[in-house]
Amino acid sequence: MRINKLILGFALVINSLAFAQSEKKEVLFTIDEKPYYTDEFSRVYNKNIDLVKDESQKDLNQYLELFVGYKLKINKANKLGLQNNTKYINELKSYRAQLSKNYTSDTKVTKALIEEGYNRSLKEIRASHILILVDENAMPADTLKAYNQVIDIRKKALAGENFAELAVKFSQDPSSKENKGDLGYFSAFGMIYAFESAAYNTKKGEISMPVRTKFGYHLIKIVDSRDNRGEITVAHIMISKAPKTNEDKAVNEKARTTIQDIYTKLKQGEHFESLANQFSEDKNSAPKGGLLPRFASGQLSSEEFENVAFSLTIPNSYSEPFESQFGWHIVKLIEKHPIKKLDEMERELDGKIRKDDRSRLITNSLTSKLQKKYTIVRDEKLYAQIKASVTDKYYTGEWKLPANLKDYNGNLFKIEDKSINGAEFLSNLETQQKANLKIKPIGKLVDYVYQNFVDTQMTNYYNDNLEKEFPDFANVIEEYRDGLLLFDLMEKEIWDKAKQDSVGLKNYYNTNKLKYQWKNRAEVLVASSTKEDVIKAARKLLKKDQTADSIKTNLNTKDVVNVMTKQETYEEGAENFPKKVLFKTGVSEVYKEGEFYFVNKVSKIIPASNKTLEETKGRVINDYQQYLEDNWVSNLKKEFKVNVNQEVFERLKTSMKK
Secondary structure (H helix, E strand, C coil): CCCHHHHHHHHCCCCCCCCCCCCCCCEEEEECCEEEEHHHHHHHHHHHHHHCCCHHHHCHHHHHHHHHHHHHHHHHHHHCCHHHCHHHHHHHHHHHHHHHHHHHCCHHHHHHHHHHHHHHHCEEEEEEEEEEECCCCCCHHHHHHHHHHHHHHHHHHHCCCCHHHHHHHHCCCCCHHHHCCEEEEECCCCCCHHHHHHHHCCCCCCECCCEECCCEEEEEEEEEEEECCCEEEEEEEEEECCCHHHCCHHHHHHHHHHHHHHHHHHHCCCCHHHHHHHHCCCCCCHHHCCECCCEECCCCCCHHHHHHHHHCCCCCCECCCEECCCEEEEEEEEEEECCCCHHHHHHHHHHHHHHCCCHHHHHHHHHHHHHHHCCCCCCHHHHHHHHHHCCHHHHHCCCCCCCCHHHHCCEEEEECCEEEEHHHHHHHHHHHHHHCCCCCCHHHHHHHHHHHHHHHHHHHHHHHCHHHHCHHHHHHHHHHHHHHHHHHHHHHHHHHHHHHCHHHHHHHHHHCHHHCEECCEEEEEEEEECCHHHHHHHHHHHHCCCCHHHHHHHHCCCCCCCCEEEEEEEECCCCCCCCCCCCCCEECCCEEECCEEEEEEEEEEECCEECCCHHHHHHHHHHHHHHHHHHHHHHHHHHCCEEECHHHHHHHHHHHHC
16 A cells, blocks of 8 residues: 555654754644644654655645644544554553663663673584473572582583483483483573573583573583574575465476476576576566575575575585475575674564563663662561461462451552552462462561562552653653554554445446556467577477477477476566567567577467456555545544644744744
């Protein structure tokens, strides 16, 4: 769909955390008596003007029209109640959570973790491990027992006993019996952070000291270390096979035969790019000689394709035909690239860190700052009453909340203007009972849960009040809120309507039929070969009305592919239209392009005509959407009362031009 009129709407939601209010705030216009101010208009204009490609929209008068239209749409969205839609509420909440990370993260800690993650990602490590299970909240005696056990196993390994055999004998990782502790190759973010750190800090061939994770204690032996494979640029020829949902053995066999024919022609010395251009069924890469955008491990949908591609070592070498879930391929190596630079991977690494347990380092940093920011004064009498209500039944999960929670409803502590009562903490204690904490005595366990509860409450309070502390944050959230509403409104009023209004769509098509025309078309069979005598023979067969399969049967052998054919309907002037094809039925003379000889047979000419609605439905829907949108704002101006303060606008224009 064309969305030039949406530029304003979507530009509004671009993250920009700074704005200026240089002029006095005045009411610029109203919609149903709701005021909109000069400061917002000038801020949005100055922030987004470089994003607007249409010069007419940079004119302040034109921009005001767009801005008023935008606000009309937001009013319409609110009138329809779209702001109450669950999907909208959840998406806004998700965006706010994402944006709030810029305010709730310690940038120094985050930067250090990004750099560490990047440096580790340069290598892939192969390791084996032995695990002795112990709960992360286990009693000190149980923890010490597990530690001593793993130390004893380490001594055996250092004394020369086979690590793999020790893993089978002692490791409590269920998979150890099968893999003998071998974890294969992994890189940064592939394992729990503590395990990863120990692995990267242990040299090849050495065995780490015991490493504690939430699972227990690990011994890690580093088997190998290799460089990350980086990125690669390749070209390919693909012949599609039938989808699994509709598997056709004949189609699949034909695909296999065709790729083998192409491979034979490659070995005969024909150019990869020419063959890709003629025969590859990857429509995006075929016109470029099969060239694909550069990629790294894991970026394609086919692991088989990646492994074959990375196995090539010499530029311009190519693979044997191989099969993927998409079809049959031949891959040619163009260039190998080193791993991306740090600044190119920074955002990706930041996202991984926030999903990883190393994010606790960032959380702990914020908690430390908030402990200094907020002064927490606890009601010690109420806290003592709470502690007295918690018994040793907590360890077995049998502890129950006091029967009368009203006795605990007093303010346990306060964060700025928010009070947290004792009953809330007791409810949290009940929830944490499921964590099966083993801290003893029970008083220490309550202290531990209380401190975590306070830290969480401080973080929540800080996050809930970001709009009050940071006006720039409040502005961006407001803009995104409006942008989401606009999108939902466009979907409801324009996009879905254009797709579902079959009567309106048909009427629009009938009124504008002349816009949707086929040019002259021709049904063409093209035969090609590097051998002139073969193409001359193919021409004779075409003159006798022989089919493409018949020509191949006559001119190809089991070991040599002399001729290839392609049959398609082409539109006059199309980019892929075969050269030297005349718009008349018959067989052409033999002609040469590059290293290939060609002959064409035009079997049918289809005169220029109107496209049916089905043949051009996508374009008609797109045009109909634009038609609906062009008339939309005019209708909204009739639905809502708009008053522009021209005197204020003239003053604003003068100040903005300065």
